[in-house]
Amino acid sequence: QxxxxxxxxxxxQAGGSLRLSCAASGLAFTLYRMGWFRQAPGKxxxxxxxxxxxxxxxxxxxxxxxxxxxxxxxxxxSVYLQMNSLKPEDTAVYYxxxxxxxxTLTIAGxxxxxxxxxxxxxx
Numbered sequence: 386q387x388x389x390x391x392x393x394x395x396x397x398q399a400g401g402s403l404r405l406s407c408a409a410s411g412l413a414f415t416l417y418r419m420g421w422f423r424q425a426p427g428k429x430x431x432x433x434x435x436x437x438x439x440x441x442x443x444x445x446x447x448x449x450x451x452x453x454x455x456x457x458x459x460x461x462x463s464v465y466l467q468m469n470s471l472k473p474e475d476t477a478v479y480y481x482x483x484x485x486x487x488x489t490l491t492i493a494g495x496x497x498x499x500x501x502x503x504x505x506x507x508x
Contacts, residue, residue, distance in 0.1 A: 386411045387409065387410070387412055387497045388410050389407055389408070389409050389481045389483060389497055389498060389499035390407065390408055390410070390481075390499060390500075391406065391479065391480070391481045391499045391500070391502040392405070392407075392502065393406050393502060394479060394502030394503045395504070395505070396507065397471055397504070397506055397507070398506070399471060399472055399473055399508050400470060402467070402468060402470075402471065403471065404466070404467050404468070405421065405465065405466040405468070405479055405502060405504075406464075407419070407421075407463060407465070407481030407499055408461065408463045409483055410462070412462060414485060415459075416438060416459075416462065416484065416485055417439075417484045417485060417487060417488065418435050418436065418437045418438065418483070418484040418488070418495075419435065419438075419457055419462075419481070419482065419483045419484070420432070420433070420434055420436065420444075420455065420464065420483075420484075420495065421433040421434050421435070421455065421464070421466050421480065421481060422479070422492065423475075423477035423478065423480065423504075424477055424501075425474075425476060426476075426477075430480065430492060431446065432446050432490050432491065432492075433453065433466070433479070434449060434453055434454075434466060435490055436455050436456065436457045438457070438459045443455050444490055449468075449475075452468065452469050452470045452471075453466060453467065453468050453469070454466070455467075464481060468504070471504075471506045472506060473507065474506075475504060475506050476504060476506050478501040478502065478504075479501065479502050479503075479504055480498055480499055480501045481498070481499035482495035482497065482499070483495060483496060483497040483498075484496055485497070
């Protein structure tokens, strides 16, 4: 059974930084991509960032470009999200996600999900 476990969420003041981590286990195959989504209260889940194994290509949502950095270790089946210059509007539950196939950067394009970790940015 595939499991994704996130860690690193918490409370931080605006302008601060946090680093999220996610480790995948139970995999008997190579993942195509890992990434992060977030869901703020009362809003839909949205794409944040991803990294594609093999090419090393990274993708970011416009609101986080220049502030967030996604990285990973394919051998460890882990992905990280360094979040700098955090803003109150970054407050959300952050979900780690993994894709086992070539897919789009949408919720439907990812096959496995973590349970989420809460990030709260105070003003």
